[in-house]
Amino acid sequence: MNRGEKESVADGTTVVLKAVRSARLQVRPDGTLRVVAPPSFDVEGFLQRNAAWIEKRRRELDRLAAEGCGREEMLLLHGRFCRVVSGARFAIDEDSGTVASPSAPALRRGLSRMLKEEVRDRLEACPDLTGRWQGRIAVKMQKTRWGSCSALGNLNINLRVVALPESLREYVVVHEAAHLREQNHSKRFWRLVGDRYPDYRAAEAELRRYWIILERNRVWGTLADTR
Numbered sequence: 001m002n003r004g005e006k007e008s009v010a011d012g013t014t015v016v017l018k019a020v021r022s023a024r025l026q027v028r029p030d031g032t033l034r035v036v037a038p039p040s041f042d043v044e045g046f047l048q049r050n051a052a053w054i055e056k057r058r059r060e061l062d063r064l065a066a067e068g069c070g071r072e073e074m075l076l077l078h079g080r081f082c083r084v085v086s087g088a089r090f091a092i093d094e095d096s097g098t099v100a101s102p103s104a105p106a107l108r109r110g111l112s113r114m115l116k117e118e119v120r121d122r123l124e125a126c127p128d129l130t131g132r133w134q135g136r137i138a139v140k141m142q143k144t145r146w147g148s149c150s151a152l153g154n155l156n157i158n159l160r161v162v163a164l165p166e167s168l169r170e171y172v173v174v175h176e177a178a179h180l181r182e183q184n185h186s187k188r189f190w191r192l193v194g195d196r197y198p199d200y201r202a203a204e205a206e207l208r209r210y211w212i213i214l215e216r217n218r219v220w221g222t223l224a225d226t227r
């Protein structure tokens with residue numbers, strides 16, 4: 001936290017007091033609240049005035065997360081919920097719907113290797129976007145994005161992408177590959193994406209839904225804290 005900021009947490013609400021002009025309120029994916037406000041601000045009154053909006057937003061998040069309700073202890077992988085079981089090595093059994101691994105770090109490493117190989121294969125399938133690309137691929141647990149592309153042409157892919165169904169995994173790679181040509185979200189960028197993935201608007205909406213599900217998933221929460 002920066003100097004001059006004061007943060008407190010109570011009853012699922014995080015309050016950050018710092019030198020800002022106006023208060024900001026966020027309902028996080030898990031339904032908890034985050035308030036950023038000036039010092040001496042009446043946070044309690046602010047929350048009371050926005051109670052109806054908070055409740056509406058929480059209902060909307062619950063609706064988006066409905067598919068994962070009751071499955072928070074299962075691993076979402078390729079759009080399916082799987083049981084994680086103990087095993088001598090990382091292995092996926094699609095017939096039984098299980099993923100074996102000796103530990104959480106081994107599970108994370110296995111998923112990372114699998115996703116990196118898939119991303120590389122998908123990039124090779126769209127040379128119109130990659131050209132003579134010589135960058136690198138890094139799989140990371142990013143906090144706010146599905147992926148990113150640096151000015152040097154290096155791609156960072158969120159490990160959470162491996163949780164998505166195939167069509168959305170394809171979309172994420174197409175989106176980031178298009179950034180190799182256009183380092184922005186201009187009309188030209190979206191034309192590049194649309195040429196490869198015409199239904200990108202629906203994909204963006206589905207990504208938002210899956211993000212909420214994953215934010216509430218305890219297995220993925222454990223993987224985020226695992227090194």
